[in-house]
Amino acid sequence: MEQGFTYQYDTVRSTTTLPIQRPLVPKSGELNINRSQPVPLAPIPERETQTQKVEPAAVVKKPAPPTLSQQRYWWWRQESKLLVGDSRYMTPRNELQLVTISKNEKAEFHLPARQINRASYDWLTILLLIALVLFASVKKTWNKYxxxxxxxxxxxxxxxRMFQEKNTSxxxxxxxxxxLFYLVFSAxxxxxxxxxxxxxxxxxFQLxxxxxxxxxxxxFAKKLIYRLVGFTIEKTGETGEYLFNMNNFTRIAGVILFPVVTIIAFYPFNNIELPVTIGVILIALIYFLLIIRGFVILLKKQFSIFYLFLYFCTLEFVPLVLLYKILVL
Known part of the structure; x- marks a missing residue:
């Protein structure tokens, strides 16, 4: 009969003891590392992944308040942009007049006077008042006209229709x-x-x-020549209609030029180029519309284009050129 032995680990009586560390004797050709010395723990490098590393949000810091020197510099930069013309300072005007007072005279307060280079025309003011009264009278009585x-x-x-009516009003x-036209246009x-x-x-005033x-x-000479030419070529009806339109355009020119002449007379600056230019442009526009109306009238009356061209060149453009030559040269 065979006998069997069973081994059982005694967990009660057995104790766990630390193994005794014995110095290892290096063999020939081997490196001995002393494990008793502490080994520094180096940081473990992170593995590179395909996903991008998310950086923490940057902390927004409030800017420091400007210093007094910075504020002075900014104020200086702003003041340097405020120029009077091309200079930072206003140029003095040499328009003050010193008044010498004798001992017998009483001391008074004198204000600086500024002379106006433009001449003042009192008679022109009276003329403009007369023109204003005429326009107001027509505006009130014959507004429809x-x-x-x-x-x-x-x-x-x-x-x-206005040419055919010709009533008293x-x-x-x-x-x-x-x-009104002759007063304003003459001015x-x-x-x-x-x-x-x-x-x-x-x-x-003589000028x-x-x-x-x-x-x-x-x-008046222009209208007389028109009537003589119309009588000569037997076109008195067409000439009379054109002269009627000419009178209408001149009346409108007087009304439109009235505020322009008033502005030029009381313009606060010495250079009156702007209102004068506006007045010349208005006169040129009205004259251009009158020439077009004349072409329309004579073409509707089956007037020859060749004679029409000679008609207007002789009676409209040639007198203006002669007048310009007389005044300028």
């Missing part, structure tokens, strides 16, 4: 507007002569009288 007058500039049928309003011609410094032996006489003679 003024509306039809402006409408006839752009509408030919309105012009024909229209004639009275037209007469006052004619006087504008006077201002042009002064502005362009035309060398004439007249000054001030205005010369301008008024020149304007009146020019328009």
């Amino acid at each position: 003024i509306e039809n007058l402006f409408h006839s500039v752009v509408n030919y049928s309105t012009s024909i 229209v004639l009275q309003g037209a007469f006052q507007l004619d006087i 504008f011609a006077f201002q042009l002569l002064v502005f362009f410094s035309i060398d004439l032996p007249f000054e001030n 205005f009288l010369f301008s008024a006489g020149l304007v009146i003679v020019y328009f």
